[in-house]
Amino acid sequence: MGNIELFKKIQGTVFGLAIGDALGYPVEFLSRDSIKSQYGEEGIMNYPFNSNNVKEGLYSDDTQMTLAVANSLLESKTDHAEEIMGNMTKNFIKWKNSPENNRAPGFTCMGGVGNLEKGMHWTQSGLDSYGCGSAMRAAPIGIVYNKKFDKLKEVAKNSSIITHNHPVAVASAIANAYLVAKSINGEDPRDLDSLIKFTEGISEQFTNKLKDIERYYDYPTDTALNLIGEGWKGDEAVALAQYCVMKGDLDFDKTVVMAANTNGDSDSIASIAGGIVGSYVGIDKIPLRFFRGLENRELLFETSKKLYDKITK
Numbered sequence: 001m002g003n004i005e006l007f008k009k010i011q012g013t014v015f016g017l018a019i020g021d022a023l024g025y026p027v028e029f030l031s032r033d034s035i036k037s038q039y040g041e042e043g044i045m046n047y048p049f050n051s052n053n054v055k056e057g058l059y060s061d062d063t064q065m066t067l068a069v070a071n072s073l074l075e076s077k078t079d080h081a082e083e084i085m086g087n088m089t090k091n092f093i094k095w096k097n098s099p100e101n102n103r104a105p106g107f108t109c110m111g112g113v114g115n116l117e118k119g120m121h122w123t124q125s126g127l128d129s130y131g132c133g134s135a136m137r138a139a140p141i142g143i144v145y146n147k148k149f150d151k152l153k154e155v156a157k158n159s160s161i162i163t164h165n166h167p168v169a170v171a172s173a174i175a176n177a178y179l180v181a182k183s184i185n186g187e188d189p190r191d192l193d194s195l196i197k198f199t200e201g202i203s204e205q206f207t208n209k210l211k212d213i214e215r216y217y218d219y220p221t222d223t224a225l226n227l228i229g230e231g232w233k234g235d236e237a238v239a240l241a242q243y244c245v246m247k248g249d250l251d252f253d254k255t256v257v258m259a260a261n262t263n264g265d266s267d268s269i270a271s272i273a274g275g276i277v278g279s280y281v282g283i284d285k286i287p288l289r290f291f292r293g294l295e296n297r298e299l300l301f302e303t304s305k306k307l308y309d310k311i312t313k
Contacts, residue, residue, distance in 0.1 A: 002312060008282035009184050010143055011304040016252065016278020017066060017139050018300055019290045020270035022047060022057035024260035028104070028267045032222060035261055043261035047293050055293035061095075061105040062136040062271045067303060068095045069159060070140035074306050079151055085122045085158055092162070093117050109133040112163030122158070126165030130205075132237035134160035135172035136268045139275040142180025143307050149198075152177050164234070171199045171206035172234030176272055179242070183279035190246045209235035213243050221247065221258070230264025237265060241272035252277050252286050 026048050027035045035043045047057035072087035095101055096113040108129040115125035138156050145152035153174055160173040178198050183189045196210050209228070216224040228243060229236030241259055248255030255277045259270035278286060291297065 005282065006184070006312070007304070007308045008284060009279055010308050011283035011301070012278035012281060012286065013139055013143055013180055013184070013275050014070075014278075014300050014304045014307070015283055015286060015291070015294075015297075016256075017271045017275030018059050018063045018296075019057070019278075019286065019294060020256045020259060020272070020274025021059040021063045021267045022294055023256055023274075023290070024262075024267035024270035025058060025060045025103070027260060028060070028265060030266070031263050032225070032261060035266075043257070045257055046289055057290070057292075057294040058103070059271075059295065060103045060267045061101065061109070062268055064095055064098075064101065064103070065092070065109065065133075065137040066139060066271075067299070068092055069137050070303050070307060073140055073144050073155075074310055079155075081154070081158055084155060085162060088159065088162060089116050089122050106131055106133040109163050116162070122162045126161045126163050128166050129164050130166040130168035130172075130233050130235065131164060132169075132172060132231060132234045132265060132268045134162075134164040134169045135176045135234045135238055136271055138173040138176040139180045139272075139279075140307065141173075142177040142279070143184060144311055145177070146181040146184040146311070149178070149181065152181055153198075167203035168206050169234045171202040172238045174202065175199050175206070175210075175238045176241075176275070179245075179276045180279045183276055186280075188250075189242075189276050189280055190250070192242065192246070195242070203235070206235040206238075209239045210242070213239055213246065217243070217246070225262050231262060231269040232265050237268050237272060240269045241276065244269070244273045245276050248273075248277065250277055250280055252281055256290075 047055045050056040068091040075087045076084045092113045108127045108131045156174040156177040160170045179189045216227045231237040244259040256274045259273035
């Protein structure tokens with residue numbers, strides 16, 4: 001393998017987002033107060049025990065759909081939109097009908113993919129929704145197009161409108177892909193100004209939500225998280241994840257634990273945050289406890305290796 005550091009960063013991305021997802025999934029829909037009452041004052045710190053008294057890190061539809069995006073990019077021989085999105089159409093329909101798609105998939109994702117299944121073209125299938133479903137799955141686009149930012153923006157936009165055809169959702173997907181790409185390249189993802197500049201002009205609502213990070217940055221953490229939102233909307237999920245990345249000082253453990261212990265869509269927030277910080281620090285900086293019990297580790301490794309091979313051919 002030619003560039004072991006790059007491979008470690010790609011592994012950090014894939015495992016990081018899956019770990020964040022698996023940590024946040026058990027507490028999705030819970031308030032921060034409810035999480036603390038159930039898991040203690042520090043909140044959820046590790047995967048819960050299953051019925052066999054074994055820690056079990058199950059991830060949600062967030063990682064399932066992220067893997068579908070990754071497979072779509074891996075199967076595409078060109079950067080042409082119709083090829084990439086044709087593969088994404090196929091893989092999303094496959095995901096929709098999988099028996100493993102039993103982890104509270106989002107209404108908009110299911111509705112958009114349902115339109116694809118009926119034969120609707122990917123440019124017309126998306127719902128007018130600004131949910132976070134397209135942001136949560138965009139990390140592989142940041143890996144593959146980490147040197148091609150114009151193409152990254154195009155592919156991330158298309159990957160959103162297939163299910164979420166709203167400017168807030170589009171901006172959110174682009175933002176996650178961009179932050180992963182910057183991190184893969186060794187650029188500090190805490191640079192909020194560059195993120196605002198890269199996504200400028202797509203959605204005023206999204207831009208304003210990013211500015212909330214600065215507005216509430218020096219508030220107590222609980223207060224800031226409450227004021228930024230609950231993560232169900234794409235702008236809130238990305239802003240909350242970015243806040244945690246910035247407050248976590250690029251420490252994976254600190255970042256994903258903070259992101260998982262949030263109100264609302266904890267798995268999406270932690271998945272986005274975990275993918276970003278994992279991209280920057282690499283797999284070696286992810287604590288070992290997060291690998292124990294994480295499902296499909298071999299699949300995650302194989303996906304990381306294939307993504308590495310694709311961009312280093």
